[in-house]
Amino acid sequence: MRVDVLTLFPEMFTGVFGSSILGKAGEKGIVSLNTVNFRDFANNKHNTVDDTPYGGGGGMVLKAEPIFGAVEHLMEQREQAGLGEAKKPRIILMCPQGKPFSQEIARELSEESHLIFICGHYEGYDERIREYLVTDELSVGDYVLTGGELPAMVVVDAVVRLLPGVLGNEQSAVTDSFSDGLLEYPHYTRPAEFRGWKVPDELLSGHHAEIDKWRRRQSLERTLTRRPELLENASLAPEERKWLERVKAERENPENPPS
Structure with a gap:
C-alpha cells in the first residue's frame, strides 16, 4: 500500500x-x-x-x-x-x-x-x-x-495495522474491539494473583472451549455495559440474545432475578 x-x-x-x-x-x-x-x-x-x-x-x-x-x-x-x-x-x-x-x-x-x-x-x-x-x-x-x-x-x-504481515500476531486484529461489532473481552497475564486480585478461573483451566465461552460472554456483557447501542447491529446467536436479556433483567431487578 x-x-x-x-x-x-x-x-x-x-x-x-x-x-x-x-x-x-x-x-x-x-x-x-x-x-x-x-x-x-x-x-x-x-x-x-x-x-x-x-x-x-x-x-x-x-x-x-x-x-x-x-x-x-x-x-x-x-x-x-x-x-x-x-x-x-x-x-x-x-x-x-x-x-x-x-x-x-x-x-x-x-x-x-x-x-x-x-x-x-x-x-x-x-x-x-x-x-x-x-x-x-x-x-x-x-x-x-x-x-x-x-x-x-x-x-x-x-x-x-490491518495489512497482512504488519502485526506480529495476525489474530490480534481479528479479536480487536469492534472487529465483530462488539467490545473486546478483558485480558490478563502473569502473575495469576496480584495484591489479592486473581485471574478468572476459566482462563487458568486450560479448557479452550470454556475459555472461548467466557471470553464471548465477557465481550457481550462489556458491550452491554459500555456501548449497548452496538448490540443492535451485532451478529448474535438466539441463545446469546436470550442470555443478554437475562443479564439485563438481573441488573434491573437484582433482588428478584429471573429464573
Whole structure:
C-alpha cells in the first residue's frame, strides 16, 4: 500500500510514521508512507494557500489550487510508474463534517493499494475540493481540532495495522474491539494473583472451549455495559440474545432475578 498525506506540517508525521508498528511496516516494505507539503503547489510568489471567504465571515479558507496541484502531481507520478491504468486512489478529506470513522471503514480502506489524505487548516476548504476532487470525507469525532493532521494519523494507524504481515500476531486484529461489532473481552497475564486480585478461573483451566465461552460472554456483557447501542447491529446467536436479556433483567431487578 502507498499512503500520501497532503499537509502544511509534514514534520508532524516524522515520529509517527517512523516509529513502532508503522515504522516497522515501512521497513518491511508493506506500506510506503509519504508526506507532501501542498504549500509547494501554491500559484503565487508568497506561496499563499488560504484566502478570505467570499461573502465575508471570520477565518481563512484553504484555496483549491494548491490542493488540486498536489494531487495532480501524485497522479503524474503514478503515470510515470506505469500505474495509470491501475485502480485510482481514494482521496480522503479529514473534516468534522465527514462520515464517522469506524473499524469497518478501516477494514475497507485496508483493501486499497493507494490512499491520499488531505489535512486542512483554518476555517475550512474551498467547496470545489469536496465537489470535484475527494472521494471520501472522514471524521474521527464530533469535535473540532486545529488541523487534519492528528485525525489522518489516527486513520492511517488503524488502516495499516490491518495489512497482512504488519502485526506480529495476525489474530490480534481479528479479536480487536469492534472487529465483530462488539467490545473486546478483558485480558490478563502473569502473575495469576496480584495484591489479592486473581485471574478468572476459566482462563487458568486450560479448557479452550470454556475459555472461548467466557471470553464471548465477557465481550457481550462489556458491550452491554459500555456501548449497548452496538448490540443492535451485532451478529448474535438466539441463545446469546436470550442470555443478554437475562443479564439485563438481573441488573434491573437484582433482588428478584429471573429464573
